Amino acid sequence: MKIKKLTILILLASTAQFIVSCCDCVEPQNFEYTYDNFIARNIDNSGIDPIIAVNDSIPKEAYGIRLEFSLKQIIAQANIGFSFSPRAYAWDCFCPPDVQYLPKDTISSIVITTTNDFDNQHPKTSEVTELFKVLSQGKYITINDYTNHPGRIYYDAPVEEIVDVFLITPPEFIGEHSFKIDVTLSDSRVFSFTTKTIYLK
Amino acid sequence: MKYFAIIFTLILSLSISINAKDNYKPIKWVVRPSIGITFPLTKVQGGYITDGLIDVTKKSMYLQYISSTLFIGNFGIEFTYYENKNVSNTDRFNKFVNTVNNKYGDKYFAETSSSSYFQDSEYDNINFGKGGLGPVYKFEKDRWLVIARTLFGVTSITTDWGSTTLKGKGTNEIINIDWNSGKNFKDNVTFNPSLTIGYRIAKRIVLDFDLNYCMYNINYKYIETIKNVNLDETTTNNYYYSNQFKEFSVGFGFMFVLK
Numbered sequence: 001m002k003i004k005k006l007t008i009l010i011l012l013a014s015t016a017q018f019i020v021s022c023c024d025c026v027e028p029q030n031f032e033y034t035y036d037n038f039i040a041r042n043i044d045n046s047g048i049d050p051i052i053a054v055n056d057s058i059p060k061e062a063y064g065i066r067l068e069f070s071l072k073q074i075i076a077q078a079n080i081g082f083s084f085s086p087r088a089y090a091w092d093c094f095c096p097p098d099v100q101y102l103p104k105d106t107i108s109s110i111v112i113t114t115t116n117d118f119d120n121q122h123p124k125t126s127e128v129t130e131l132f133k134v135l136s137q138g139k140y141i142t143i144n145d146y147t148n149h150p151g152r153i154y155y156d157a158p159v160e161e162i163v164d165v166f167l168i169t170p171p172e173f174i175g176e177h178s179f180k181i182d183v184t185l186s187d188s189r190v191f192s193f194t195t196k197t198i199y200l201k
Numbered sequence: 202m203k204y205f206a207i208i209f210t211l212i213l214s215l216s217i218s219i220n221a222k223d224n225y226k227p228i229k230w231v232v233r234p235s236i237g238i239t240f241p242l243t244k245v246q247g248g249y250i251t252d253g254l255i256d257v258t259k260k261s262m263y264l265q266y267i268s269s270t271l272f273i274g275n276f277g278i279e280f281t282y283y284e285n286k287n288v289s290n291t292d293r294f295n296k297f298v299n300t301v302n303n304k305y306g307d308k309y310f311a312e313t314s315s316s317s318y319f320q321d322s323e324y325d326n327i328n329f330g331k332g333g334l335g336p337v338y339k340f341e342k343d344r345w346l347v348i349a350r351t352l353f354g355v356t357s358i359t360t361d362w363g364s365t366t367l368k369g370k371g372t373n374e375i376i377n378i379d380w381n382s383g384k385n386f387k388d389n390v391t392f393n394p395s396l397t398i399g400y401r402i403a404k405r406i407v408l409d410f411d412l413n414y415c416m417y418n419i420n421y422k423y424i425e426t427i428k429n430v431n432l433d434e435t436t437t438n439n440y441y442y443s444n445q446f447k448e449f450s451v452g453f454g455f456m457f458v459l460k
Contacts, residue, residue, distance in 0.1 A: 046372075047370075048310040059372070061371065061372040062372050064373065135375070138375075139433075140375070140430050140431060140433075168431055
């Protein structure tokens with residue numbers, strides 16, 4: 001009789017554990033990443049998709065700058081859960097990925113300055129950030145709106161982050177141009193890069 | 202083998218019935234499945250880019266799953282339901298994509314999508330269904346049977362949505378355009394006179410030939426929403442469709458005399 005009761009008790013405990021295991025997702029193992037370096041390239045958006053400029057000239061209406069941030073993984077937070085029954089035996093669980101990469105720092109601001117005379121309103125060394133926009137989910141948003149977004153969460157080890165900014169208001173006249181980009185991070189670091197001189201035709 | 206068995210059964214029934222004595226009672230209740238072809242007599246054309254998103258303009262096959270008629274004397278009442286499957290319409294999505302490219306392709310790269318893509322799939326190619334109810338009158342003489350009907354009902358037509366993202370050739374310009382009628386299905390009041398000529402091949406089986414005329418008003422409004430992403434400006438255009446649509450169907454089937 002005692003054996004029968006004990007068997008029922010064990011069976012009940014196992015069943016309960018089996019059911020609860022559906023909701024018993026293991027906490028994802030969190031890594032952190034940081035912005036390590038930064039370069040900027042001229043892009044030609046004449047075609048269906050933007051490409052790195054290979055020629056010395058680009059149509060001024062199709063000009064853009066590709067911001068390439070190299071990312072570095074820095075910390076792993078160990079998080080080991082305990083369970084009698086492995087999650088593999090559970091029913092359809094909607095658990096987050098086992099590993100996620102969170103930003104240690106974020107981009108606080110992106111400032112674009114023209115190194116040549118852009119137009120009458122924007123002489124050499126003027127800020128022209130408002131003339132560029134970021135394409136996000138099918139619509140153009142300002143660079144300021146883009147930097148207000150929280151940092152991205154990655155589920156695979158991040159290597160780089162690419163942001164294309166497009167010149168929405170082209171210069172009135174054709175000519176040679178280059179742009180200095182200053183990126184300020186939330187930890188006060190500043191990356192600067194000046195694009196190659198390009199002829200906007 | 203299945204078709205052979207059906208044909209053999211029909212021939213057997215026919216031969217038995219031809220030799221049988223004609224002592225049929227007047228029909229009181231029949232059901233009538235049938236199959237045939239529908240020919241549109243008019244076209245839905247507003248001259249708009251959305252013309253291809255309403256599609257009742259092609260020859261199609263109809264399947265009448267059920268038609269049930271009850272008679273009191275020679276008068277009766279009938280309920281019928283059938284669906285048109287547009288078998289000649291497997292590339293409607295590609296045609297819509299071509300229409301968009303023809304209009305905008307000089308200046309833009311177009312990435313186009315439409316629910317017609319799914320309508321074209323082999324799993325979901327029902328374009329419109331029809332249901333009707335109305336009075337009928339029959340003439341019976343020996344093995345011959347003629348039924349005239351004037352049914353009223355609805356024709357439910359699928360209207361597809363469409364959208365495209367236009368990327369400027371040689372520019373950063375992006376324009377999003379949506380076309381939507383607001384409803385996936387729209388019911389249209391339908392007048393459906395028809396005639397069936399039947400021949401009794403057995404006591405409870407009638408081989409029949411069907412002629413159908415359908416008339417309904419199409420009344421749609423497609424809204425075209427054009428959003429210039431660069432300027433963050435949106436404009437809309439309304440495309441009105443108001444046609445009287447007519448179609449003619451021929452088909453055949455069997456009546457099963459239940460009473």
